[in-house]
Amino acid sequence: MLIHTIQGIQEMIGGSLQLNGAAADQRVAGVSTDSRIIEQDNIYIAIAGERVDGHTYIDSASKQGAVLAIIDNEAFVTSSIATLLVEDSVKALQDLAKAYRESLDIQVIGITGSNGKTSTKDILAAGLMATYKVTKTLGNQNNEIGVPITLLRASKDTDVIVCEMGVENVGDIAFLNPMVQPTMSILTGVGAAHLATLGSKENVARAKLEIMDDLPNDGLFVYYGDDPFLAKVIDEKQDVPVERIRYGEQDDNQIQLTSFTQKDDMIYFTTSATNATFHIQTIGKHQAINALAAIACLKKLGLRDQQIQAGFDMYEPTGMRNEVVKIDRFTILNDSYKSNPESAQAAIDAFAGIEGAYRVVILGDMLDLEPDEKMYHKQVGAYVANSSFDELIAYGPLSKYYIEQASKIAPNKVYQHMDSHDAIVDYLESLENHSIAVLIKGSRGMQLDKVVDKLRGKYE
Incomplete structure (x- = not known):
């Protein structure tokens, strides 16, 4: 997690600091926007939402161990805790995450898609865990607040962040990219989700394809090759000079699902990428297909089949999904x-x-x-x-x-x-x-x- 000093946080994002008895060099560790789950030495970021104003819980956060509150409403400057007054608390959270991400020499894998992104995130994170120290998105924290929280949870010795990135409108991923700075990205496919805001599946594809725009030249873009709507618009990204790998069941994919069986709550599958038979404790062929995307990234990172399977043995799905x-x-x-x-x-x-x-x-x-x-x-x-x-x-x-x-x-x-x-x-x-x-x-x-x-x- 982010570890710094109160003064150091101000230097990262600016704002007007009132110490209120705290020391400028006092340690802060970790960030939360929810006063109910504050841990000792946390930074509490007070966000005014549609139904709840987080500023009203500053004192509660202080009593639970927060040592700094980032606020954007001057009326809530309090003597109970050091406060950093900024123009916009959400932007301050994002700026803090961007600055912290830039300090990390780390692999970051961004994942988006209409379906399967959370399961793919969980499978990929598991595949990494036997070899690397991993931070992954918790639950469905994949928006403009959840993504920076994920980045700030990573520690200095984290090797890989697996970051789920959600889409509601065109430009959402483009907004998140400079903060996440992915080194690899996965697009799990395009579906009917968000048609109410995006209008067509082609527009959904365009919105999600933003995830490849800020990859480094030596980056990797992995996408579901069986998706007809994605195939219609992928050529619009020909000027993005990164390695691309297609996965799926069709013969023209670089990583193809070559066999699949299910026994009780365990799936067994093979791929064209290796001679190994992998297994994961889950159900459904779609989970084997999700695993193909994970394997593409794992192979890019140099993992051997035995290391991948050792990680898959640690798979833990996010609740309410499969x-x-x-x-x-x-x-x-x-x-x-x-x-x-x-x-x-x-x-x-x-x-x-x-x-x-x-x-x-x-x-x-x-x-x-x-x-x-x-x-x-x-x-x-x-x-x-x-x-x-x-x-x-x-x-x-x-x-x-x-x-x-x-x-x-x-x-x-x-x-x-x-x-x-x-x-x-x-x-x-x-x-x-x-x-x-x-x-x-x-x-x-x-x-x-x-x-x-x-x-x-x-x-x-």
């Missing part, structure tokens, strides 16, 4: 963090590997797909209709289109629309089957993870 949860007679594939057509189809494919005598698919709305949201929900409904399931439970106003389409193709299945998490949990409990497999998939706004939590609470 997470297998066992609760009494239920085996649940919890993939409730987000959803769009591509990730929903991948989850349905992965669900085929979950064993259960009775198979229940729970699908919540996919958000931010305007103006074609109805069409995309029908497409996923058709996809699930051709999979192995006994019952489809729909949740959310748009989810009725899943049922509308699926029931036409597979009319003999059970279809229900439910309007609360409690109703879903009560219904699952009422099922008499001794072995029940459940897929839970929906956009984050649907909060379907609560179904897992409520069901767990019934049995634990």
Whole structure:
């Protein structure tokens, strides 16, 4: 983590410093924007959000051990803690991260994409861990606040940062690039996510392709070669002089998935890049494809197959993504963090590997797909209709289109629309089957993870 002095922080980002009894050379260590998780000697950065103003928690942060507060509201200068008054707290956080990143002689791998970026981040970080000291993005901290927090968590002896970078609009990655300064980057593909703001999949591709713009000449750009929308616009980046590696299942990829099997909660796969057979404790072919992107970077860093597998053995997924949860007679594939057509189809494919005598698919709305949201929900409904399931439970106003389409193709299945998490949990409990497999998939706004939590609470 960032370790400096109070005065040193001022020298890095400017601002008006009031020591309030503290010493200018007092040590600071680490940064937080959340007063609830302050650690001793932290810098607390007070950010005024839409619902909560972090300035109101300065005293709380001080009591928990913060020694410096970075603020942008003069009314909150307090005698309880040293304060650094800046014009904009968010920009100060970003400037601090940029200055700290520039002080590190380090590999930084940036990852973006409509689907799979978090899983790819976790797989890549695991592949590195047996050989290098690694800092990776925690959870989904991939925006203008989360990215600098990730950079500032790295220590001086970190070898590699694996940094997830999110996109909402054109220019988002271009804004983050000077801060992250990636030496390699991965684009996991283009999907229907963010069509409401970006308008077309080609525009989504252009927004995400910004991740290769600031790579050094000896850098590496790894991208999903099976993506037709990415293929349409990649030639627009011909003037970016970096090594490029395509991965996927098609024959023209430099790293191709050559075999895949799944047994219980373990996947086994081979690639055209090596003779080794790798395994990872997860499910779904899409995870093997995500691993191809990781392997491209790992090979660039000179790791041998044995080192890569030793790292893969340490794989720990981020919660609510392709997470297998066992609760009494239920085996649940919890993939409730987000959803769009591509990730929903991948989850349905992965669900085929979950064993259960009775198979229940729970699908919540996919958000931010305007103006074609109805069409995309029908497409996923058709996809699930051709999979192995006994019952489809729909949740959310748009989810009725899943049922509308699926029931036409597979009319003999059970279809229900439910309007609360409690109703879903009560219904699952009422099922008499001794072995029940459940897929839970929906956009984050649907909060379907609560179904897992409520069901767990019934049995634990």
